[in-house]
Amino acid sequence: MEPDIPKRTKAFIELFPSIGLSSWIGNSAAVLTRCWRGFLVGVKHRRELSRLADLDDHMLADIGLTRSDLYVAYCEPLWRDPTSILERRISDRRTAFELSAQHRVRLDLM
Numbered sequence: 001m002e003p004d005i006p007k008r009t010k011a012f013i014e015l016f017p018s019i020g021l022s023s024w025i026g027n028s029a030a031v032l033t034r035c036w037r038g039f040l041v042g043v044k045h046r047r048e049l050s051r052l053a054d055l056d057d058h059m060l061a062d063i064g065l066t067r068s069d070l071y072v073a074y075c076e077p078l079w080r081d082p083t084s085i086l087e088r089r090i091s092d093r094r095t096a097f098e099l100s101a102q103h104r105v106r107l108d109l110m
Contacts, residue, residue, distance in 0.1 A: 038079065045083050049074055064090040 052060070053070050060066060069089045073082035 035079075038081070042078055042081050045081055046074070046078075049082050049086075064093060 049070060052065070053067075053074075057067065060070075065086065069086060072089070073085040076082050076085060
């Protein structure tokens with residue numbers, strides 16, 4: 001027995017050719033899938049964030065984080081990925097450290 005889904009889909013597209021309903025449905029499904037996937041990734045990363053919160057302060061310092069970094073990332077809305085906040089704070093701290101090291105070298109040369 002042959003499935004009749006292609007026949008039904010073709011008939012549906014032929015009924016509504018001028019409004020492009022099939023592309024609208026496909027685009028809407030793609031947007032909803034991306035949003036849903038982003039939400040699930042955010043939930044997964046929040047679970048990992050709670051595992052980071054279980055570490056002590058010395059272990060967090062080894063990876064370049066503080067408790068306040070975790071708190072700020074956890075306070076983000078659910079649709080935002082908290083790892084982007086943590087990455088930004090780590091890179092800002094690393095940049096500040098490198099600049100202060102360069103400044104110290106300049107002072108030592110004077």
